[in-house]
Amino acid sequence: MIRLEHVQKIYDDGFQALKNINLEFKEGEINVLIGPSGCGKTTTMKMLNRLIDYTEGQIYINNKEITSIDTIELRRSIGYVIQHIGLFPHMTIYNNVAAVPRLLKWDKERIEKRVDELLDMVGLEPEVYKNRYPSELSGGQQQRIGVIRALAAEPSIILMDEPFSALDPISREQLQDELVRLQKEIKKTIVFVTHDMDEALKIADQIILMKDGEIVQKGTPNEIVQYPANEFVKEFIGTERLGNNTTIPPVEAVMLNDADTLDLDSSLESAAQLMGEKNIHSLTVVDENNKIQGQVTILNASNSLQENKKVHDVLTPINHKVNKSSSLKTVLNIMNDNDVNELPVVDDSEQYVGMITRKEVLRVMTDLYMNDGNEGS
Numbered sequence: 001m002i003r004l005e006h007v008q009k010i011y012d013d014g015f016q017a018l019k020n021i022n023l024e025f026k027e028g029e030i031n032v033l034i035g036p037s038g039c040g041k042t043t044t045m046k047m048l049n050r051l052i053d054y055t056e057g058q059i060y061i062n063n064k065e066i067t068s069i070d071t072i073e074l075r076r077s078i079g080y081v082i083q084h085i086g087l088f089p090h091m092t093i094y095n096n097v098a099a100v101p102r103l104l105k106w107d108k109e110r111i112e113k114r115v116d117e118l119l120d121m122v123g124l125e126p127e128v129y130k131n132r133y134p135s136e137l138s139g140g141q142q143q144r145i146g147v148i149r150a151l152a153a154e155p156s157i158i159l160m161d162e163p164f165s166a167l168d169p170i171s172r173e174q175l176q177d178e179l180v181r182l183q184k185e186i187k188k189t190i191v192f193v194t195h196d197m198d199e200a201l202k203i204a205d206q207i208i209l210m211k212d213g214e215i216v217q218k219g220t221p222n223e224i225v226q227y228p229a230n231e232f233v234k235e236f237i238g239t240e241r242l243g244n245n246t247t248i249p250p251v252e253a254v255m256l257n258d259a260d261t262l263d264l265d266s267s268l269e270s271a272a273q274l275m276g277e278k279n280i281h282s283l284t285v286v287d288e289n290n291k292i293q294g295q296v297t298i299l300n301a302s303n304s305l306q307e308n309k310k311v312h313d314v315l316t317p318i319n320h321k322v323n324k325s326s327s328l329k330t331v332l333n334i335m336n337d338n339d340v341n342e343l344p345v346v347d348d349s350e351q352y353v354g355m356i357t358r359k360e361v362l363r364v365m366t367d368l369y370m371n372d373g374n375e376g377s
């Protein structure tokens, strides 16, 4: 547990960046510091690993005042992730993640095991990614490496200063989801800085809203949304979000519900013709109860055209489908994990109701973010 008591920070030029900060960060919780640019978030965070010293007050980690802890030891027990991760560009992913364990002189076997475990944790296949260089990864993947690099030596505290701010909205959502999932396993004390209220509401156990070097309100996301302390908090939450944070529509609202299907005993000629007309490369096959039986691709159909076969002779299984009430985020995760661009949609009785495409999901999600008033940095 981390505790700040009556902490103040006056910079050398006389500017008072923090006024009487009293705070507690509990183990196993994600604590989010949020507020407008210049309110003192980064200053608060950097005092915890003593990148900045405080002028007044005390900071305790597990009841030990941090000025009494050796600085190097202190920093080793704290992982630190920043916006521009600063992976070492000339080093492989393996070497990047292994950097701190090496400093700590872990043996090779232990490091190898740890790197594999960490890559698995964030869904990056170790054999595929270990030997790549940072520039060979997407922004989201690089930031995942930044996160696991900070976790490598099993620190009990993780500081994250706007770690996802430079990412596109979709990667950002995915990393937020992953962080929440990861935290259920690792149960660290996480202090996370952001200026994005959506992000805070989504990941926080405790939100600390700051303004001009002071804490305006702290509480759970629900407490903040339901009982905003004053006009500033209300405004920061965004009036449209109060009492309503379901902005992302379900699959049902976005799917193509007039997508064509094939019957089991359709001829392959008609299947191929339909795909040609619609300029698509596969069609979903349903039985008389409208249940999905599989799919026929243009390739399968045209390979067997001469043989007078029917759809049921060449259909291949469909491995992934989604429910019409699933969220678009789920859909996108399934598409990404399985490298597919469209998925059939079923209702609660497993009957086929339509198709959803990646293009459409991205279009809707981008629109949502474009129209979502961002608070600026």
Ligand SMILES: Nc1ncnc2c1ncn2[C@@H]1O[C@H](COP(=O)(O)OP(=O)(O)O)[C@@H](O)[C@H]1O
Pocket: 011, 012, 013, 015, 017, 035, 036, 037, 038, 039, 040, 041, 042, 043, 044
């Ligand atoms: N080294 C410094 N000297 C003087 N003022 C500083 C210094 N670092 C930050 N500040 C000021 O302290 C305030 C808080 O900064 P910071 O904690 O970085 O804000 P935030 O992270 O919330 O955007 C800002 O007004 C900033 O200009």
Ligand SMILES: [Mg+2]
Pocket: 041, 042, 043
């Ligand atoms: Mg900052």
